[in-house]
Amino acid sequence: MSAPNQLQNLIDLMARLPGLGPRSARRAVLHLVKKRALVLLPLAEAMRQVAETARECLNCGNIGTTDLCEICESGKRANGELCIVEDVADLWAMERAAVFRGRYHVLGGTLSALDAIGPEELRIPKLIDRVATEQITEVILALNATVDGQTTAHYIADQLEGRVKVTSLAQGVPIGGELDYLDDGTISAALKARKSV
C-alpha cells in the first residue's frame, strides 16, 4: 500500500486480470507510467474503443464489432460445416490453425451440474435452432478434452442425433509429443484410435 491512491487503484484492477497477480500488476503499472505516451495512452484509448464497440455476435456468440461477426457475415466461408467451441478463445485457436473454412457456434461454457449451468445457460437452444434452419450438413464438436467438455459434447450429440452428421476432433498423440511425457488417458485414446499406416 505504498503507491499513491490512483496508482494503487490501477494496480488492484490490473491484478484481477487472469495471468496477473499483485507483483506483475505493479511491474506493469510502473511500465505504463514510465511509457505514458507510448503505451499508457494508446492502451487506455484501445480499451475505451473496445468497451464501446465489442459485442457478441447474435448468431454464433463470437466477439465482433457488429451485430453479426465477420465470420457469420463472410461470403467466403462454407455454410455446410458448423464447428462448436466452448469459448471465443477456442474459436481464435481454431482460426490460428487456419484449416477450418466453415462457420462457428460458441457455446459460452460447458454444462456443469455443480455450477448449475444447464443447456439454457449456454447457447445450445440457438444451436439446435441453427441446425434446423441453416443448410448445415455436419456439426464438428471441437470442445476441450476435459470432463465437462466431453459431457457437453455427449449431450449435444444426443440432442442432434438423427438430424445432422455429428463428428468430433480426433484424440491422440499431439504433434511433437513424446510418449514418455504423455498421460495414460492420451496414450490409451491414441492406441484405441490407431490407424493402419
Add this chain to the structure above:
Amino acid sequence: MSAPNQLQNLIDLMARLPGLGPRSARRAVLHLVKKRALVLLPLAEAMRQVAETARECLNCGNIGTTDLCEICESGKRANGELCIVEDVADLWAMERAAVFRGRYHVLGGTLSALDAIGPEELRIPKLIDRVATEQITEVILALNATVDGQTTAHYIADQLEGRVKVTSLAQGVPIGGELDYLDDGTISAALKARKSV
C-alpha cells in the same frame, strides 16, 4: 489474427506489458470484454486518471500525483536518513516492509557502461545536491545485489566519502532460506559477515 481489428490492437498493446505475452494478453482481453462494466470500464478510467495525474516527484524521483510526493511532503518521516533505491518498485518494496521511516532518493536505474548510462543520466547529481543542502546524517544504499547495482553503490559511496555516513543493506541468508538452495556467493557473503550469537 483471428480477432477483429480493435480487439487485436488491444491484445497487441497488452502483450507488450512486462509479464504478459500474446497468449496471456488474449486471455486478459477476453476477460475484459466479458466483464465490460465490472472490469473493462473501471480499468480504462483508472488508466486515464493515472495518465493525467501521475508524475515524478521533483525532489526524490518517486511517482506521485503532485510535484512533491507524499513521502517528501510528509511531516512524519525522519529527515536524517536517506535511502537510495534504483527504482520506484524498490521504494514500494521498502515501504511494504514498513521498517524504514526516513526519506528516499530514486536513482532511476544503475550505472551501465554498456548502455551508456552515466551519473548524469541517473539522479546522482540531485542526490549530491540533497546531501549538501538537507539535514542528512546517513545515506543507506538499498541497491539490488547485482553487478550493476553494486557498481553504482560503490560509485555513490566514493562520491559521498567524507561528507556523510554511508551504509548499505546487509547481505546474507534470506529469512526462510535453505542453505542447500542458496548460491555460493550468498553463502560466502553470509560467512564473511558472520556475527556472534
